Amino acid sequence: xxxxxxxxxxxxxxxLTLQKRCLKNASGFLHxxxxxxxxYISNSTGTRFIGDSIERFGxxxxxxxxxxxxxxxxxxxxxxxxxxxxxxxxxEIHFDKACIGNSxxxxxxxxxxxxxxxxxxxxxxxxxxxxxxVAQEMWKMFDLNDFEKLLxxxxxxxxxxxxxxxxLLSSTGFIQxxxxxxxxxxxxxxxxxxxxxxxxxxxxxxxDMAHMNKASFCRYFKKNNKKTFSRYIxxxxxxxxxxxxxxxxxxxxxxxxxxGYNNLSNFNRQFRxxxxxxxxxxxxxxxxxYVSMR
Numbered sequence: 666x667x668x669x670x671x672x673x674x675x676x677x678x679x680x681l682t683l684q685k686r687c688l689k690n691a692s693g694f695l696h697x698x699x700x701x702x703x704x705y706i707s708n709s710t711g712t713r714f715i716g717d718s719i720e721r722f723g724x725x726x727x728x729x730x731x732x733x734x735x736x737x738x739x740x741x742x743x744x745x746x747x748x749x750x751x752x753x754x755x756x757e758i759h760f761d762k763a764c765i766g767n768s769x770x771x772x773x774x775x776x777x778x779x780x781x782x783x784x785x786x787x788x789x790x791x792x793x794x795x796x797x798x799v800a801q802e803m804w805k806m807f808d809l810n811d812f813e814k815l816l817x818x819x820x821x822x823x824x825x826x827x828x829x830x831x832x833l834l835s836s837t838g839f840i841q842x843x844x845x846x847x848x849x850x851x852x853x854x855x856x857x858x859x860x861x862x863x864x865x866x867x868x869x870x871x872x873d874m875a876h877m878n879k880a881s882f883c884r885y886f887k888k889n890n891k892k893t894f895s896r897y898i899x900x901x902x903x904x905x906x907x908x909x910x911x912x913x914x915x916x917x918x919x920x921x922x923x924x925g926y927n928n929l930s931n932f933n934r935q936f937r938x939x940x941x942x943x944x945x946x947x948x949x950x951x952x953x954x955y956v957s958m959r
Contacts, residue, residue, distance in 0.1 A: 671697070683758050704729075705725075706796075712738075788834035792831065795825070857874060906923075906936065906944065917945065
């Protein structure tokens with residue numbers, strides 16, 4: 666499945682685009698665009714592809730998609746049959762930072778929204794409760810003038826930035842580059858990992874960069890990341906491997922080595938541990954789910 670760039674830019678006289686789509690015979694393709702996208706599923710079920718995340722979706726599904734993150738909503742068969750009366754109904758808002766003003770994001774009052782948009786690089790799925798509440802505000806926007814729509818969007822983003830009732834979808838390895846932390850000691854480590862995770866990584870070297878011995882660094886890293894250093898590295902490598910699998914430019918053996926693994930058996934073992942499926946199974950699921958919608 667190839668990833669395609671699509672034009673979601675707003676008209677010259679608009680800062681955001683709000684639309685409702687009713688799709689009886691839905692089809693689509695994996696795509697990306699430089700605009701942010703807030704999507705609410707009013708009526709539909711199917712499979713959702715966000716980066717390297719493949720999950721089921723249903724009504725009240727609300728997702729914020731960051732800039733240039735590949736995505737696709739594939740409706741179930743009943744929404745695609747010629748004889749069906751079922752219609753997939755979707756609300757969408759496309760916008761970019763310019764609609765609020767890039768300089769405005771330096772304001773401390775807007776820092777929570779900045780963090781929200783930063784996290785959206787991985788795709789953010791909010792709870793059904795949050796989705797239903799935000800949908801009410803999105804429906805109201807259709808009755809507003811352009812200026813009022815802009816204020817309404819800002820209020821929605823502020824509301825979403827204040828909740829912790831969400832999950833990040835795509836892996837960090839898929840969305841490079843890394844996001845800077847607020848911990849200077851770890852920033853040097855992250856930068857080193859970003860440049861070298863596809864090579865052999867030495868724990869001694871990384872611990873020295875943090876001015877710690879290995880045991881202290883491992884404890885410190887786990888405390889700050891809620892996972893071990895080795896798990897963190899494997900998640901990055903497997904996320905990157907998923908990206909290469911989706912792009913379909915290399916075979917699995919070559920992807921293994923390009924992702925930082927020295928042998929195929931260890932690559933397969935780590936891939937299954939993190940994704941709960943083999944590389945072949947992941948590729949088959951991605952492709953078969955996509956083909957089934959054609």
